[in-house]
Amino acid sequence: MPQRLHISEPDFEQRFRALLAAKREASVDVEATVREIVSDVRQRGDAALIELTARFDHLELTPETLRVPEAEIEAALEATPPKTRAALDLAHRRIESHHIRQMPKDDRYMDAIGAELGSRWTAVESVGLYVPGGAASYPSSVLMNAVPAKVAGVERIAMVVPAMRGALNPLVLAAARIAGVSEIYRVGGAQAVAALAYGTESIAPVAKIVGPGNAYVASAKRQVFGTVGIDMIAGPSEVLVIADADNDPDWLAADLLAQAEHDRAAQSILLTDSEDLAARVEAAVERQLQTLSRSETASASWAEFGAVIVVSDLLRDAPPLADRIAAEHLEIATDDPDALFARIRNAGAVFLGRHTPEVIGDYVGGSNHVLPTARSARFSSGLSVLDFVKRTSILKLSAEALRELGPSAIELARVEGLDAHGRSVAIRLNL
Amino acid sequence: MPQRLHISEPDFEQRFRALLAAKREASVDVEATVREIVSDVRQRGDAALIELTARFDHLELTPETLRVPEAEIEAALEATPPKTRAALDLAHRRIESHHIRQMPKDDRYMDAIGAELGSRWTAVESVGLYVPGGAASYPSSVLMNAVPAKVAGVERIAMVVPAMRGALNPLVLAAARIAGVSEIYRVGGAQAVAALAYGTESIAPVAKIVGPGNAYVASAKRQVFGTVGIDMIAGPSEVLVIADADNDPDWLAADLLAQAEHDRAAQSILLTDSEDLAARVEAAVERQLQTLSRSETASASWAEFGAVIVVSDLLRDAPPLADRIAAEHLEIATDDPDALFARIRNAGAVFLGRHTPEVIGDYVGGSNHVLPTARSARFSSGLSVLDFVKRTSILKLSAEALRELGPSAIELARVEGLDAHGRSVAIRLNL
Numbered sequence: 070m071p072q073r074l075h076i077s078e079p080d081f082e083q084r085f086r087a088l089l090a091a092k093r094e095a096s097v098d099v100e101a102t103v104r105e106i107v108s109d110v111r112q113r114g115d116a117a118l119i120e121l122t123a124r125f126d127h128l129e130l131t132p133e134t135l136r137v138p139e140a141e142i143e144a145a146l147e148a149t150p151p152k153t154r155a156a157l158d159l160a161h162r163r164i165e166s167h168h169i170r171q172m173p174k175d176d177r178y179m180d181a182i183g184a185e186l187g188s189r190w191t192a193v194e195s196v197g198l199y200v201p202g203g204a205a206s207y208p209s210s211v212l213m214n215a216v217p218a219k220v221a222g223v224e225r226i227a228m229v230v231p232a233m234r235g236a237l238n239p240l241v242l243a244a245a246r247i248a249g250v251s252e253i254y255r256v257g258g259a260q261a262v263a264a265l266a267y268g269t270e271s272i273a274p275v276a277k278i279v280g281p282g283n284a285y286v287a288s289a290k291r292q293v294f295g296t297v298g299i300d301m302i303a304g305p306s307e308v309l310v311i312a313d314a315d316n317d318p319d320w321l322a323a324d325l326l327a328q329a330e331h332d333r334a335a336q337s338i339l340l341t342d343s344e345d346l347a348a349r350v351e352a353a354v355e356r357q358l359q360t361l362s363r364s365e366t367a368s369a370s371w372a373e374f375g376a377v378i379v380v381s382d383l384l385r386d387a388p389p390l391a392d393r394i395a396a397e398h399l400e401i402a403t404d405d406p407d408a409l410f411a412r413i414r415n416a417g418a419v420f421l422g423r424h425t426p427e428v429i430g431d432y433v434g435g436s437n438h439v440l441p442t443a444r445s446a447r448f449s450s451g452l453s454v455l456d457f458v459k460r461t462s463i464l465k466l467s468a469e470a471l472r473e474l475g476p477s478a479i480e481l482a483r484v485e486g487l488d489a490h491g492r493s494v495a496i497r498l499n500l
Numbered sequence: 501m502p503q504r505l506h507i508s509e510p511d512f513e514q515r516f517r518a519l520l521a522a523k524r525e526a527s528v529d530v531e532a533t534v535r536e537i538v539s540d541v542r543q544r545g546d547a548a549l550i551e552l553t554a555r556f557d558h559l560e561l562t563p564e565t566l567r568v569p570e571a572e573i574e575a576a577l578e579a580t581p582p583k584t585r586a587a588l589d590l591a592h593r594r595i596e597s598h599h600i601r602q603m604p605k606d607d608r609y610m611d612a613i614g615a616e617l618g619s620r621w622t623a624v625e626s627v628g629l630y631v632p633g634g635a636a637s638y639p640s641s642v643l644m645n646a647v648p649a650k651v652a653g654v655e656r657i658a659m660v661v662p663a664m665r666g667a668l669n670p671l672v673l674a675a676a677r678i679a680g681v682s683e684i685y686r687v688g689g690a691q692a693v694a695a696l697a698y699g700t701e702s703i704a705p706v707a708k709i710v711g712p713g714n715a716y717v718a719s720a721k722r723q724v725f726g727t728v729g730i731d732m733i734a735g736p737s738e739v740l741v742i743a744d745a746d747n748d749p750d751w752l753a754a755d756l757l758a759q760a761e762h763d764r765a766a767q768s769i770l771l772t773d774s775e776d777l778a779a780r781v782e783a784a785v786e787r788q789l790q791t792l793s794r795s796e797t798a799s800a801s802w803a804e805f806g807a808v809i810v811v812s813d814l815l816r817d818a819p820p821l822a823d824r825i826a827a828e829h830l831e832i833a834t835d836d837p838d839a840l841f842a843r844i845r846n847a848g849a850v851f852l853g854r855h856t857p858e859v860i861g862d863y864v865g866g867s868n869h870v871l872p873t874a875r876s877a878r879f880s881s882g883l884s885v886l887d888f889v890k891r892t893s894i895l896k897l898s899a900e901a902l903r904e905l906g907p908s909a910i911e912l913a914r915v916e917g918l919d920a921h922g923r924s925v926a927i928r929l930n931l
Contacts, residue, residue, distance in 0.1 A: 153915055156908035167617055170607055178601075185852075186598055186866055191845045193879050194823075207916050240915055277879040295733075298879030302726075323924040330920040362919045392625075399892075406896070414622045421616075421896035426924040429897060432909040435617055436893040448624050448708040448729030450891035460881040461830075462867040465837070465852035466860060477587035478863040484584055484671055485638050488793045489761040493754040493857040 070351065071337075071375030076386055088376055089393060089444070093305055093334040103288040107263040114269035121260040126202075127234045130255065132271050137242065137253040145242035153240065160212055160433045161247050167435035168220045171454040177463060184470040187463035192222035193298070195273070196457060197265030198250065199280035199290075200241055202231035202257050208244035209431060213438050213452065214280050215248035221457035226250045227265060227275055231257020257282075259289035266293035279456070281439075300456060301449060304442035305334035308427055309396035309416075311387050312350075313403045314343035316423060321346075322353035324400060327428050329370035330363040336374040340390065342383045351377060388412035395446040398427045417446045472498060501782065502768075502806030507817055519807055520824060520875070524736055524765040534719040538694040545700035552691040557633075558665045561686065563702050568673065568684040576673035584671065591643055591864045592678050598866035599651045602885040608894060615901040618894035623653035624729070626704070627888060628696030629681065630711030630721075631672055633662035633688050639675035640862060644869050644883065645711050646679035652888035657681045658696060658706055662688020688713075690720035697724035710887070712870075731887060732880060735873040736765035739858055740827035740847075742818050743781075744834045745774035747854060752777075753784035755831060758859050760801040761794040767805040771821065773814045782808060819843035826877040829858045848877045903929060 074084050109117040115132050122128050149157070177187030196218045200211055211228070218226055228245055230237060232255040245253055254272055256264065262282075268274030277298035278290060290299045308328040312321055325337035341347055354371060358364045380386035387409060391399065395415035403409060406421040413419075417440030420427050431438045439452035466474070475494045482490035494500075505515050540548040550561050580588070608618035627649045631642055642659070649657055659676055661668060663686040676684055685703060687695065693713075699705030708729035709721060721730045739759040743752055756768035772778055785802060789795045811817035818840060822830065826846035834840060837852040844850075848871030851858050862869045870883035897905070906925045913921035925931075 152911055156911040159905075159908045160912065163611075166611070170609075171619065173604075176601055180594075180597070180866070184865065188602065188884075194845065204917065209912055209916065295874065295876065298876070320924075320927055323920060323927050326920040327918070327924040330918060357920075357923070361923075362917070367920060410894075414625065415890075416892045418893040418895065421894065424899045424902045424928060425895055425897045426902075426928065428913065428921045428924045429902070429905055429909050430893075430895050431921065432912045433905045434615065434895045434897075435611070436895055440893075441890075443726065445726065445729070446890065446892070448890060451893055453619075453891065455886070459846075459872075459877065459879060460884065461847045461877070462849040462861075462871075462882055463841075463852065464849065464856055464861050464865045464867055466856040466865075468855045471855045471857075471860070474590075474860055474864045477590045478860050480583055480587040481591065481640055481863045482859065485640065486635065486793070487758070487761060489754060489757040489788075489798060490859045490862065492788070492792075493751075493758040493859045496751055496754050497855060497857065 071371055071377055073347065074376060074378045076378070076380040085390065091374065093336060093374055097284045099284050099288050103259040103285055103292060106259040107289055107292055110260050110263035110269065111267040115271050118256055118260050118264050118269055121258070122256050125258055126231050128232055128255070135254050135256065135271050137237070137255055142242045142246050142253060145239035146246045148239060149243045154243070156433070157208060157212070157244055157247055160209065161216065163433055163435035164212055164216045164437070165220060168217045168454050172220065173455065173458065182470050182473045183467050184474065185463070185465035189461045189463060190458045191461070192224070193277050193457050193459060194223070195225040195227065195275040196223045197275040197278040198226055198228040199262065199278060199282050199286055200228060200230040201282055202233050206230065206238040206241050208238070208240040209438065210281065211241055211244035211250070212248050215245065215250050217437065217452060217454045218457045219249045221454045223457050225252070225275070227252045227254065227272065229254045229256050229261035229265060231255070231261070259285045262286055262289035262293060266297045277457070279452070300439070300452060301441060301445065303439065305332045305336065307336040307396050307442060308398040308400060309338045309340060309391060309394050310400040310402065311340045311383065311391065311409060312346065313341065313383060314346050315404070316346060316402050318346060318349035318353040319357070320423070321350050321402065322357050324426050325350070325354060325371070325375065326357055326361065326367050327426070328398070329367040329375065330361065333366055333369040334374065335370045337371060338376045338378065338394065338396070340378045340380065340387055342380050344379055347377045347379055384409060384412070391416065395444045397440045397442045397446065398430070400425070400427055415446045417441045417451050502802055502808055504778065505807060505809045507809070507811040516821070522805065524767060524805055528715045530715050530719050534690040534716055534723060537690040538720055538723055541691050541694035541700065542698040546702050549687055549691050549695050549700055552689070553687050556689055557662050559663055559686070566685050566687065566702050568668070568686055573673045573677050573684060576670035577677045579670060580674045585674070587864070588639060588643070588675055588678055591640065592647065594864055594866035595643055595647045595868070596651060599648045599885050603651065604886065604889065613901050613904045614898050615905065616894070616896040620892045620894060621889045622892065623655070624708050624888050624890060625654070626656040626658065626706040627654045628706040628709040629657055629659040630693065630709060630713050630717055631659060631661040632713055633664050637661065637669040637672050639669070639671040640869065641712065642672055642675040642681070643679050646676065646681050648868065648883060648885045649888045650680045652885045654888050656706070658683045658685070658703065660685045660687050660692035660696060662686070662692070690716045693717055693720035693724060697728045708888070710883070731870070731883060732872060732876070734870065736763045736767070738767040738827050738873060739829040739831060740769045740771060740822060740825050741831040741833060742771045742814065742822065742840060743777060744772065744814060745777050746835070747777060747833050749777060749780035749784040750788070751854070752781050752833065753788050755857050756781070756785060756802070756806070757788055757792065757798050758857070759829070760798040760806065761792065764797055764800040765805065766801045768802060769807045769809065769825065769827070771809045771811065771818055773811050775810055778808045778810050815840060815843070822847065826875045828871045828873045828877065829861070831856070831858055846877045848872045848882050
């Protein structure tokens with residue numbers, strides 16, 4: 070059973086703090102191992118990549134078979150059952166339409182003194198997309214990572230996916246084809262990240278690497294950061310469900326379990342003003358756990374990290390707690406969810422109303438399912454087109470505008486002790 | 501003398517690669533030391549912060565004197581000479597007006613099937629601003645870091661600045677007051693970063709930390725990342741000046757030296773199609789070095805990392821080289837600088853035309869001077885309002901919209917083996 074916290078109890082603040090501070094992931098120290106792998110691939114290229122793939126993925130490759138041929142990708146798409154294909158196509162269309170709206174606009178203007186200023190956005194030239202292998206090889210994640218890059222105008226998207234003993238999820242290949250991925254390589258782990266960052270004889274280097282992975286992949290991304298850009302390092306998934314008494318406990322239980330089934334370290338929290346609902350949801354969770362294929366995972370997550378928080382007044386008490394939790398996913402199942410949402414600052418994504426289960430956002434809502442975890446919604450955002458573009462700021466002065474601004478720049482350079490800075494302006498003004 | 505590269509020479513590609521690969525900063529391994537400092541402040545709060553400040557900054561503080569009193573800040577502003585004050589005010593006004601235009605807009609809309617989607621931007625709740633001490637304690641940097649946060653709507657900006665033996669740059673205090681910084685603490689180093697991240701009895705924790713610092717500060721920022729957000733880790737400054745024959749060599753030499761005087765590891769590159777200009781700029785640099793207060797630094801930077809690249813055709817040859825250099829600062833001193841800029845993708849900031857020395861952007865242009873260094877303009881942008889806001893994505897479905905989208909979500913959950921995901925939708929549709 071998950072823990073139950075009541076806002077009226079004297080130890081509430083202490084227990085709530087402990088809930089926030091709970092460390093859900095054992096940190097595995099793989100840094101030294103990863104450092105060797107990265108350095109090996111950097112120095113020996115394909116040869117190292119092929120050897121490491123043989124060792125870790127039990128797959129013998131050659132420079133010719135590293136890349137998945139077009140025909141194999143096309144065949145995977147062709148073999149996709151029509152119902153699955155239609156669902157992938159719908160998801161793709163909706164993600165694309167939504168992300169197109171995120172494209173930032175260039176700005177260029179002249180101010181009152183005749184100085185031109187501006188911002189110009191351009192796409193990152195090439196992106197590497199990491200896709201995990203095995204059970205966590207999700208076609209939906211391929212769409213969520215590749216579509217924003219494509220919408221941003223990234224010309225080359227190179228995908229890597231480990232093929233343990235040769236096995237690749239054909240739906241991952243199909244999703245990559247639908248999303249417009251340019252190249253797919255059957256390699257994974259830290260060695261694939263290194264190949265994307267530094268390049269090998271067969272894989273050209275990229276400018277930025279995105280996508281989820283295990284501890285080795287995360288550590289490799291951290292190590293190559295600087296040489297290339299990286300996205301956030303995602304932690305285990307979380308949901309905070311804020312619900313009033315007027316909810317079907319079975320619906321909420323299903324939502325809580327949809328997070329819990331991801332990972333033993335996932336976290337599902339129910340926040341309600343109804344003791345009765347709290348008890349009924351807990352009972353519904355126990356009932357539904359009986360018939361879940363991933364019940365062991367879900368049950369461990371719910372027991373260890375799940376929580377039910379009961380407050381007195383939802384509109385007053387929920388927002389400050391929600392802001393401290395800063396959940397990756399926030400469901401608000403009340404009559405007027407917007408009223409609560411307006412008072413909450415920190416959440417990766419919000420799902421408003423009783424008919425918006427978070428799962429829709431995982432697949433076909435159109436918004437991105439790559440979202441800030443572990444309270445990082447306090448300072449960061451989900452994946453978007455902005456992650457695949459960068460801005461150049463623009464300044465263009467006429468001789469007159471320089472005359473207007475120059476003396477102040479010279480004064481500031483002087484007080485900062487930077488002579489050459491001052492001279493660079495003064496010399497143009499004959500000062 | 502800096503190296504001279506000619507695009508027509510057979511070893512050009514090799515030498516250009518070596519120029520790009522040159523490691524300009526010795527990496528100092530301070531990680532273990534910083535780990536101890538961070539952990540000490542995290543555990544012992546003020547007591548540790550005060551002890552470490554006594555040890556490293558030779559300054560004895562108490563919990564009462566940690567914070568710079570309002571009166572001291574106000575006095576610093578009052579004591580600022582009118583000319584300096586006017587320059588700071590002009591810079592402040594121009595930075596503010598420019599950054600207001602960067603504020604992203606919320607978006608909320610209903611699509612064809614009746615699903616509501618959206619993005620809502622909110623300010624990061626609190627920000628810590630690191631300001632270096634000593635000679636690199638620049639009032640302009642205070643403005644550049646604090647103003648975008650203020651424009652974004654950040655409610656609390658806590659600044660830390662080391663006061664070696666008690667000394668604080670009064671102009672830094674004045675700039676902080678002008679920019680609207682809420683609190684100033686006279687502490688620095690890794691211990692100040694730890695105090696901002698975890699909080700102490702006297703300093704409330706923040707959600708994000710920005711601002712430049714030495715190797716200890718950079719390492720501390722990396723270590724607290726996750727607990728709080730951080731900005732980019734800035735490397736030594738760079739400029740690439742693209743110039744045709746029709747330039748005053750003295751102007752360009754002054755621009756190259758304005759970068760070089762920052763740091764021995766700074767890099768100034770001239771790219772031109774004129775052998776004659778190249779030679780005259782080199783001579784002008786030597787001449788100007790004679791009368792520069794920071795000539796030792798500038799001369800070391802120019803000799804070791806400076807470069808002059810001569811190409812045959814500016815419009816054809818410069819853009820691909822500029823994209824590979826991906827300079828922090830790019831000056832284009834030609835008749836039609838926009839034509840060249842349109843062909844260049846990667847640059848942190850561009851300065852167009854002969855009357856736009858980069859130095860204007862350091863102080864009073866209005867754009868930000870915190871920009872991506874070390875080729876990271878390939879995948880990242882300068883500091884902006886976007887660094888102080890975060891986005892919550894919004895989804896709100898009617899019962900009808902859920903009926904429309906639900907079956908596809910259920911199908912994708914099925915092929916991904918996530919039962920509870922499927923159930924969370926199916927249970928609402930009575931499927």
